[in-house]
Amino acid sequence: MEDYTGFMAGSPFEPYIESLRQQLEEQDPVFLIGVIVALAVVVITFFLKYFLTSKTVRTSVLLVGLCDSGKTLLFSRLLSGKFKRTQTSITDSSAPYKAKNDRGSTWTLIDLPGHDSLRPQYLEKFKSAARAIVFVVDSAIFQKEVRDVAEFLYVLLTDAVITRNAPALVVACNKQDITMAKSAKLIQQQLEKELNTLRVTRSAVLSSQDGSVGGSMYLGKKGKDFEFSQLPMKVEFAECSARGSKGEDGDADMEMLEKALAKL
The missing domain is CATH 3.40.50.300 (P-loop containing nucleotide triphosphate hydrolases)
Known part of the structure; x- marks a missing residue:
């Protein structure tokens, strides 16, 4: 972890990563769960449409x-x-x-x-x-x-x-x-x-x-x-x-x- 922190300290992406971390911490857990569920639905729908359908129909x-x-x-x-x-x-x-x-x-x-x-x-x-x-x-x-x-x-x-x-x-x-x-x-x-x-x-x-x-x-x-x-x-x-x-x-x-x- 120390090596990773040390590496990030000199990285140009450090401000963006820190900002993203803070935004995630400030979000309502219910909102985050909703986002995860929505993403899961999209992935499952894609799987059913393009994989299962093409194989079984x-x-x-x-x-x-x-x-x-x-x-x-x-x-x-x-x-x-x-x-x-x-x-x-x-x-x-x-x-x-x-x-x-x-x-x-x-x-x-x-x-x-x-x-x-x-x-x-x-x-x-x-x-x-x-x-x-x-x-x-x-x-x-x-x-x-x-x-x-x-x-x-x-x-x-x-x-x-x-x-x-x-x-x-x-x-x-x-x-x-x-x-x-x-x-x-x-x-x-x-x-x-x-x-x-x-x-x-x-x-x-x-x-x-x-x-x-x-x-x-x-x-x-x-x-x-x-x-x-x-x-x-x-x-x-x-x-x-x-x-x-x-x-x-x-x-x-x-x-x-x-x-x-x-x-x-």
């Missing part, structure tokens, strides 16, 4: 993809394990999904319409609640759809809300039961090349100082060819078959996808 797993990629059948298989004849979705469907892990985690599985005229409004509706996004790809005709798949992925991965929240991304390479289906590795490589090309063609639009405009963010790292490893979220590619190799009467092949969802 996002409990949805969104199934997205182009039309006829097999999302709705995948939705049915994940929930009940049963085959179900489906048709093109024009609205969303949701149900509780219990992950196959020791924690018994339960998420809200939501199947979003795949038609390009409906995708934006449903993505806007649910993106803030997404803990994970399962992007379903038709592996059998991927070569024909690679451009469309990449364009949809580009919209997702440059969305400001999705970039900030960084939900896990699982690319479900569906219809692996079909002979000509592309592997998950090949699909990843071709998507990286296509997304890199898209980024170049659209980069002129991203002209603001922080690399964003109109709610869009720059994809990947500047000066480097795009790779999924550059994204702020965890990305996993999983091969699956909602129909299964034995058709309607057999089981689906969803082990890789279910393992990915179990990690959420």
Whole structure:
């Protein structure tokens, strides 16, 4: 204490510190308690709003993809394990999904319409609640759809809300039961090349100082060819078959996808 007092004696801040000490001593204890309580309320409110909310509200797993990629059948298989004849979705469907892990985690599985005229409004509706996004790809005709798949992925991965929240991304390479289906590795490589090309063609639009405009963010790292490893979220590619190799009467092949969802 003597060392501290001696130090303060020669400090230019001594008059201010002494004045502050006197003011605190002169204050009514009830007033001081009120100030402390008010500060505590502010801190707790900040904690609840920015920490707890961001961690607990996002409990949805969104199934997205182009039309006829097999999302709705995948939705049915994940929930009940049963085959179900489906048709093109024009609205969303949701149900509780219990992950196959020791924690018994339960998420809200939501199947979003795949038609390009409906995708934006449903993505806007649910993106803030997404803990994970399962992007379903038709592996059998991927070569024909690679451009469309990449364009949809580009919209997702440059969305400001999705970039900030960084939900896990699982690319479900569906219809692996079909002979000509592309592997998950090949699909990843071709998507990286296509997304890199898209980024170049659209980069002129991203002209603001922080690399964003109109709610869009720059994809990947500047000066480097795009790779999924550059994204702020965890990305996993999983091969699956909602129909299964034995058709309607057999089981689906969803082990890789279910393992990915179990990690959420």
